[in-house]
Amino acid sequence: MEEKIELIVEESDEGMRIDQYISDNISQLSRTYIKKLIDDSKITVNGKEVKASYKLQGKDEVLINLPEPESLEIEPQNIPIxxxxxxxxxxxxxxxxxxxxxxxxxxxxxxxxxxxxxxxxxxxxxxxxxxxxxxxxxxxxxxxxxxxxxxxxxxxxxxxxxKEHTITRKYTALVEGIIQEETGIVDAPIGRHVKDRKKMTVTDRNAKDAKTHFKILKRFSKYTLIECKLETGRTHQIRVHMSYIGHPVVGDLTYGLKRQKLYSKGQLLHASTIGFTHPETGEYVEFSCPIPEYFEKVLQELGGNSSTF
CATH class of the missing domain: 3.30.2350.10 (Pseudouridine synthase)
Incomplete structure (x- = not known):
């Protein structure tokens, strides 16, 4: 069964190519797949077929008919979790x-x-x-x-x-530089990067509201250990927001420093706490877990550890 997605073009998106517009608004669809859908007449504007180069007008009604996914067998693997x-x-x-x-x-x-x-x-x-x-x-x-x-x-x-932002999600992160404030909020909309489609960025164009709360856990000579709490959950949100305020996450090869001096195997970012209303009991439940060993080792090299915060 086909899935139908309807989009109404806002005036701020006038003049955009339809393939770029759909890519910006439905991140799971690649530009290549969007072009195939257009070529297969699965995407219409105001009920009419268009080309990938079609320039949108305000209040255009875009209808996307997503074909039923092909049947795939995903292999169970004995990977420890x-x-x-x-x-x-x-x-x-x-x-x-x-x-x-x-x-x-x-x-x-x-x-x-x-x-x-x-x-x-x-x-x-x-x-x-x-x-x-x-x-x-x-x-x-x-x-x-x-x-x-x-x-x-x-x-x-x-x-x-x-969707209602009622799930508690807290992260522990080590970021570059010294953050002076004890607490803070980064309130900046996030959308897909215009030139690099694999990256997100703070922008007013085709963006969604994004808000990250942070507080200081410990300061080191050149780094700050923080706890971030998500109010929204945009793609790469903490990584984008911390880079935006000049304190990218250590080890982040996409949004951080090009030459990582402290750790270069991936961002030092750990989802430490999650809380939600249990679907059956209606009670709020919350779970936490410590930072992984490699993260702990970096803190020890800086002269601290997780037991100090």
């Missing part, structure tokens, strides 16, 4: 740095989903074969806690909580 909590509806897992959350075209193995399919008998199927049970993601090189839906009841409940 750290399960922090599990019941009949939800699973909280501590994802290691370097692991992709779910399969995608060209990368169908060694993901968290492959591991979950091996260890867990039942996952929610709302998100299809590629993302069973996956309600939210954290980046490949970010470690820490995710909540996974085992039942459709849990998936629907958690999705609503994410």
């Amino acid at each position: 750290d399960i922090v909590y599990e019941d009949n509806h939800v699973l909280v897992v501590n994802k290691p740095q370097g692991m992709v959350v779910h399969p995608a075209p060209g990368n169908y193995k060694d993901t968290l989903v492959n591991a979950l399919l091996y260890h867990i008998d039942k996952l929610s199927d709302i998100n299809g074969v590629l993302r069973p049970g996956i309600v939210h993601r954290i980046d490949k090189d970010t470690s820490g806690l995710l909540v996974v839906a085992k039942s459709d009841l849990a998936h629907k409940s958690l999705s609503v909580q994410l």
Whole structure:
């Protein structure tokens, strides 16, 4: 069964090519796939077929007919995973740095989903074969806690909580430089980078509101250890926001320093706490996990450790 997506073009987006507009608004669709949909007459504007070069007008009605995904068999793999909590509806897992959350075209193995399919008998199927049970993601090189839906009841409940920003998500991060304030808020909209489509950036163009709260945990000679709490959950939000205020996350090869002196194997960013209303009981539950060993080692080299904050 085809999925229909309708978009109404705002005046601020007038003059944009339709393929770029759809790519900016539906991040999971690549420009190549969008062009194929246009060529296959799966995308119309005001009920009419258009070319990829069509320039949008304000209040244009864009209709996207997404074909039913091809049937794929995602292979369960015996990859060890750290399960922090599990019941009949939800699973909280501590994802290691370097692991992709779910399969995608060209990368169908060694993901968290492959591991979950091996260890867990039942996952929610709302998100299809590629993302069973996956309600939210954290980046490949970010470690820490995710909540996974085992039942459709849990998936629907958690999705609503994410949309309404009622899920507690706290991260521990080591950033470049000394932050003077004890607490702060970065309130800056995030959208896809115009020139580099794999990156996000602070921008007013085709962007979504994004807000990150932070507080100081410990200051070192050239670095600051912080806790970040997400009010919204945009792609790469903490990494983009901290870079935007001049304190990129240590080890971040995309948004941070080009030459990393302290750690260069991925951003020192850990999803340390997650809290949500349990889909079945209606009670608020919260889970935390310590920073991983490699993160702890960096702090020790700087003259501190996680027991000091």
